[in-house]
Amino acid sequence: MRDSIARLPGSKIREVANAGLGRDDVLAFWFGESDEVTPLEVREAASASLARGETFYSHNLGLAELRDALRRYTAALHGDPGDDRIAVTSAGVNALMLAAQLLVDAGDEVVAVAPIWPNLPAQAEILGARVRRVSLSPGADGAWNLDLDALRAAVTPATRLLLLNAPNNPTGWTLTRDEQQAIVEHCRRTGTWIVADEVYERLWYGPGKAAPSFLDVTSPDDRLIVVHSFSKSFLMTGWRLGWLVLPRGHLDAMGTLLEFNSSCAPVFVQRGALAALATADDSVPALVSRLRHCRDTLCGALATLPGVRQATPVGGMYAFLQVPGAEDSLAVAKRLVTEHGLGLAPGAAFGPEGEGWLRWCFASRDPARLLQGVERLRLALPL
Template sequence: MSESDLPVPSIPNARDAVRALRPSQIREVANAGFGVDDVLPFWFGESDRVTPSFIRDSASAALAAGATFYTHNLGIAPLRAALARYVSELHGPTSPDHVAVTSAGVNALMLAAQLVVGAGDRVVAVTPLWPNLVEIPKILGAHVETVALGYGERGWQLDIERLLAALTPDTRMLLINSPNNPTGWVMSRDEQRTVLAHCRRHGIWLVADEVYERLYYADADPGASGPHSRTAPSFLDLAGRDERVICVNSFSKAWLMTGWRLGWIVAPATLMDDLGKLVEYNTSCAPAFVQQAGITAVEQGERFTQELVLDLKASRDHLVRALSAVPGVDVKAPPGAMYLFFSMPGASRSLELCKAMVREVGLGVAPGSAFGPQGEGFVRWCYACDTARLDAGVERLKQFLAQRAAP
C-alpha cells in the first residue's frame, strides 16, 4: 500500500463541549492593548495594590522554614480551623469538618460543580455573570439556563418570581454570585430566604459564589459593629451546614491575594471525603507556604479588610460622580463588589467599543457581552485603584466620546 492509499487522519480537536466554551472577551480586549503605549487598565477584577506586607512576610517565613511539601487534600488543619473560626464569627457555628481549602476560588467553583453536576443535568444561573460560572457546568456536559437581573432607576434588581419559575423540580443546581460580578448587585436577605426555601422544597443544590461578600458598602461605616456590618447577606446565615448548600470563597478580594490562588469551600461534611478525591485528581493540594499566608490573612487581616472596604467605597462614589457628569453615561452606585457596570453611547456593541477605546485613547474596560447576552449594552469598570487614576480614565473616556461625536 502506498502512502497515497493511507486514510487521511482527522484533525485533532478537543471534545465538542470544550470547543463550544466561550473565550474570554475581557482577555480579548486586554490583548488588543498589547503594543499600545500608556494604557490605563480597568478591565481585570483586581486592585492595583500589592498584597499587604504582613501576608507576604508570612509566606516568606514559611518558605524559609521549608513549607514546600504536599499537604492534606482538604488543606492543612490550622488553616481549616482558622477559616472555621472566621466563618463562625461572620455567619454562625461552623466546624473545620465543613471547610475545605482549594487552589483559588475558581478551582472551588469547578470542584463544587464536579461534586453535584453531571452530563445532561439542568443548571440555572443568575446573570449577567462572570463567564467562568456559566461555562464550568458546560464542561461537565450540563445544560445551563439563565435568569437575568433587570436594570432600572434602582440599579440592578432581581425578579424573584421569574427565578422561582425557572427553578423547576428537574433543576439540579442553582448558581448565584452575590455580591455580583459584574453588576455589584447584592441579593437581599428576604430574597435568599425565599430562594433557599424553594430549593429545599425541590432538592436543588445551591452553589453560592460569595467571593465578594466583604466588599459590601450598604453598612460601610467606621462606627458599625457586629458581624452583619462587615459582610453582605450570605446563605450561610440561613442554611444549616449539612444542607444542599455549597458556599465558595477566596482570599483574592478581601486580602488582595489574587495571584496567590487560594480559596475555600463551606459544604456538608458528608461531601468532604468525595471532595478530597476531586482535589487529589485536580490539584492534589494548595501550596503549603501559601496556606500559611492564608492563616495570617484570616487571623491578622481584619483591620486591613475593613480599611480596604472604606477605600473602595470612596473610589466607587468618586467614579460614580465623575461618570454621571459624562453625557450619555447611565451609572448607578452598586452596594457591593468592585465594579461599575454602566451604559454609554456605543455599548450596544460593547466588544467592538472596548477594543476601540483601547486603540484610540488607551482606556481599558471590560465589554458587557463578556458576561453573557444580558450584559450587552453595558461596560464594566473596576474601580479598585486611587482616584487620580480614575480621573485620568474618565478624561480619556470623554476624549473618546468627543472624537466619536466630531463631524
C-alpha cells in the same frame, strides 16, 4: 477534542487587553483585581515558610490550622459552621469547578442568574450540563434587580443546580436576606442544590461587616455550597487560594476530588493565608474604606457624563455602565483602548444580558487614575 470544549468561547476581556498589549499609556481597569500589592505580613509569612523548607505536599483539604482559622473567620461573620465543612482549594475558580464536579452530571439542568462571571456557567457546560439563564434587569437608574418570581419559575424539580454570584460581578447587584430565604425555601421544595459564589461578600458598603450570606439563612444539612477566595478581600489574586463551605457529610468526597484535581494547595501559600486571616480585622475594613472612596470618586464623576447610565454599587469593586453608542460592547471596548487609551471590560463578556454595557474595576491605589479615565471617556463621547 470534546464538542463542549471546542464550543467554549475565549475571554472577551483578554481580547480587549490584548488590543492594548505593550502600551504603557493605557489606563487599564479591565481585570477584576486591585493594583495594590499583597500586604507585607502575608508575603513575609510565605517567605518564612519557604525558608523553612515547607515545599512538600499537605493534606488534601488544607492545613488543619488554616481550616480552623477559616472556621473561626466564618463564625465571626455568620455563626460557627462546625469542624467538618471547610475545604481549602487552589483558587476560588478551582473551588467553583470542584463544586460543579461534585454535583453535576452530563445532561443535568443548571440555572444561572446572569450577567455572571463566565467561568461559572462554562464549568457546568464543560461537564456536559445544560445551562439556562435567568436575567437580572436594569432599572432606569442603572441598578440591576432580580425578578424572584421568574427565578422560581425557572428552578423546578428538574433543576439540579442553581448558580448565584452576589455581590455580583459585573453588576454590583446583591441579594437581600429575604430574597435568600425565599430562594432557599424554594430550592428545598424542588431539591435543587445552590452554589453561592460569595467571593465579594467583604467588599460591602452597606451595614454590617459583610453582605448577606446564604450561610445566614440555612442549616448545615441544606443543599448549599458557598465559595470563597483570598483574591479580592485579602489582595491575593496571584496566590490562587480559595475555600469551600460544604454541607455536613460531604468533606471526604471533596477531599477525594481535590486529590484528583490539584492534590493540595501549596503550603507556603497557606501560611500566607494564615497571616492574612490573623490581620483581617484591621486590613479588610481598611481596604473597604479605600475602595468606598474609589467607588464614590468614580461613580460621582461618571454621573457628570451625558447619557451614561450607572448606579453606585452596594457591593463588589465594579461600576457597570451603559454608554450611548455601545451596543456592541466588545467593539467599543477595543476602540476605547486603541483610540483613547482606556481599558474597560465589555459587558458581553458576562453573557448576552450584559451586552451594551461596560465594566470598570475601581480598585485602584490612586483615585486620580479613575478621574483621568473618566476624562478619556468624556473625550470619546459620543461613541
